[in-house]
Structures are given as structure tokens and as C-alpha cells.
Amino acid sequence: MILVVDDSxxxxxxxxxxxxxHNKKCIVFNEPLLVKDVFDDEPEKYTHAIxxxxxxxxxxxxxxxxxxEQNKDIKVLFFTGVSDATNVxxxxxxxxxFCKNNLTELLEKKLVEFTNS
Numbered sequence: 001m002i003l004v005v006d007d008s009x010x011x012x013x014x015x016x017x018x019x020x021x022h023n024k025k026c027i028v029f030n031e032p033l034l035v036k037d038v039f040d041d042e043p044e045k046y047t048h049a050i051x052x053x054x055x056x057x058x059x060x061x062x063x064x065x066x067x068x069e070q071n072k073d074i075k076v077l078f079f080t081g082v083s084d085a086t087n088v089x090x091x092x093x094x095x096x097x098f099c100k101n102n103l104t105e106l107l108e109k110k111l112v113e114f115t116n117s
Contacts, residue, residue, distance in 0.1 A: 001045050002026040002115060005035055005063060006052035006079060015050060018108045024115050032058040036066055043070035048115055053080040077114050 004015050004026050012028045019026045029035050032055050039046065049067055053060040064076050 001047065003035065003039065003046050003049040003051075003067070003074075004028045005032050005049070005055070005060075006030065007032075007055040008052070011052070011079065014107065015111065018111050019115065021108075022112050022115070024111075032060075032063050035063060039067060040070065043067070043074075046071060046074055048075045048077070050077045050079060050111070050114075053078045075114070075117065077110070 002019060002024055004012055004019070005028075006012050006015070007030055009030055012030055016026055016028050027038065029038075032051075046067070049064065051060040051063055055063075060078050064078075067074055067076070
């Protein structure tokens with residue numbers, strides 16, 4: 001199961017549609033604070049997490065830390081609209097980073113590659 005967390009409804013709708021097109025099961029959240037309750041029930045059920053870096057109430061790195069405390073094998077892909085090299089390099093130390101610019105075509109390719117890994 002793939003966990004998708006982004007405060008943008010547009011982004012989660014696109015990501016969910018692409019994943020389902022490729023027969024991937026996913027659960028979508030637009031509020032990062034709601035993830036922990038669902039994830040804590042069965043953390044081992046989740047193989048991948050696609051997380052926005054900059055969200056209200058909790059940033060993506062903090063959410064990733066909470067998830068990996070419960071499931072050390074979960075693979076994480078960060079999304080960000082901030083594409084400057086410094087930010088990408090900073091967050092790359094935690095997980096793979098994907099910039100949301102030129103989203104649709106690049107996103108589909110990246111999500112298929114990521115979830116098949």
C-alpha cells in the first residue's frame with residue numbers, strides 16, 4: 001500500500017489517478033496530522049510514502065521520521081514545489097526528492113519507477 005500525503009487536493013488527485021492507472025493501491029491524506037492514527041494500526045502494510053515537504057501543521061521530514069520509527073523499510077519520496085538546488089540537496093539526505101514543476105509527465109514516470117522499486 002502506498003501512502004500519499006500532500007495538502008493540495010489537486011496533487012493528491014493526480015497522484016492517486018496515476019497510481020491507480022498502474023494498479024497500485026494507495027491511501028491519500030491532505031492533512032498530515034491524520035496520517036499517524038491510520039498508519040499506527042498497520043505500519044508494515046505500507047511499502048512506500050509520497051510526502052509533500054512543505055505542509056501546514058507538520059512538514060514532510062517530521063512525518064517521515066514518525067513513519068520510519070514504526071516501519072524502517074518504508075520507501076519515501078518527497079514532493080516539493082521549491083526547486084532550488086539547496087533545498088533539494090538538503091532534503092535528499094532523508095529521501096528521494098521530486099520537484100513538482102512540469103508535473104504530469106514527469107510525475108507519472110517517477111511514480112511508476114518509484115513504486116516498482
